[in-house]
Amino acid sequence: MPGTSPPSAAPPGITQSALQCPKCAGQSVFDPAEGGLTCQSCGYVRDLSHPDDADARVEYGYDPNAPEEEPATRPTELEHQCVTCGGRVIFTGQQLSEDCPYCEGSVVISQPVNGYDTMALIPFFTQERTAQGNAQRWAKSRVAAPSDLAEKVAPARVAGLYAPFWTFDSREAVSYWAKYTTGSGDNKRTHNVSGAMNISFDDLLVPASPHVTPLIRDGILHEFQPYKLRSYRAGYLAGFAAERHHMSVSEGLRSNRKDKDLLIRNRIKGHINRSRVHSIRYRTDTSGIHYRRILLPVWILHYTYRNKPYKIVVSGINGRTYGERPFSMWKLAGYSALISGAVIGFGLLWGAAGWL
Amino acid sequence: MDLVNAAPFMAALALFAISTGVGMIQVVKIIQIREAKHELKYGSAGFLRSVGGWSIVIIWFAAVWFLATIIGDWGATGDLAGAWARGQLRLRILLEILAALAESD
Secondary structure (H helix, E strand, C coil), X not given: CEECCCCCCCCCCCCHHHHECCCCXXXXXXXXXXXXXXXXXXXXXXXXXXXXXXXXXXXXXCCCCCCCCCCCECCCCCEEEECCCCCEEEECCCCCCCECCCCCCEEEEECCCCXXXXXXXXXXXXXXXXXXHHHHHHHHCCCCCCCCHHHHHCCCCEEEEEEEEEEEEEEEEEEEEEEEEECCHHHCEEEEEEEEEEEEEEEEEEECCCCCCHXXXXXXXXXXXHHHCEECCHHHHCCCEECCECCCHHHHHHHCHHXXXXXXXXXXXXXXXXXXXXXXXXXXXXXXXXXEEEEEEEEEEEEEECCEEXXXXXXXXXXXXXXXXXXXXXXXHHHHHHHHHHHHHHHHHHHHCCCC | CCHHHHHHHHHHHXXXXXXXXXXXHHHHHHHHHXXXXXXCCCCCHHHHHHXXXXXXXXXXXXXXXXXXXXXXXXXXXXXXXXXXXHXXXXXXXXXXXXXXXXXXX
């Protein structure tokens, strides 16, 4: 559903007073269980859905040959910057924490820098308790993890964060040249192959923050359902940290170049449909670029093991979990010894039997 | 057990120790591939990166197996030079297979 041009004005913001409960003037936060802005004092729930929510799915065209017209803006909220990783987050309503949700470093109030307005977001559906349980279970189920890993993860708590992402659509007219090998020994032959194919990328999710790696994205965001997008309203952010978009569209496309290259090469291999394909070269003519600047909800749990920081990330949409983990050297050695023993035993018998 | 008979046994033990040490990296790769297949989005860039490089695990298996066959032959015949010579054809076949697998990785 492409739009013509991105929103030129700041999205509808709400003031701090708008986060106050209309019944008791208490502070409200977004509650994933209720799906609305919920008063922390009296429990009154306000629905944040809006008739323009269907417009949240709109994608905006981008012409790489035309100058970008999207205006950068300064946030109306105070921006906090982490002194450790440099991550910039905003807290809508009260400041939730003095720790950075990305790395647990200290955050300090900083001069807001220019960024780009978010077009849409998917609100939190997964509750904190569920996310906490998922992160703990994920850590417990690791193969060859240190025995005390679960114990180290247990005291850590998840922090809710809206992380900036892009969705990109594009059509690629690909021409390729490659080689494949058949046979072996004297019959080994290398063949040249070339061809052309069209590839469509639809809603390719690209992290717009260096703090969310592509690997974590592929671990927690298996499917993207645009119908879950909502028009940006600051009320969804109340109770969570959020990072603004700081990259221009061309920077976003550049940051996705390596992933796209890998995906195109994989599609070319599939198109050639032969084994032992190598030396792939290709040229692509990209058209029909459309994008969205969105925020996606994640729960991040930090822990340290032997002074090394790790994080486990839980999708705020469906609770899917992925993260970073240490290995136990002793367990790795044990598995390696078992496999080595089996392979060596098989080899010794083979050699002793005098087989070829 | 005299020194000559003990040599293949000692060689097998040394191979076991070296393979165990070197194999720890391959075990990490096996675990990463397993986690990728279970937890990463199929066909995504992260998935492709995680499952790529699997041929290094096969090369480890093949190298350890090949050396073990030489030691097994040596232990059975007591002739190391003969065992090595008999292993040459096996090595050629193995290298062909490994080259084909590496191209598919």
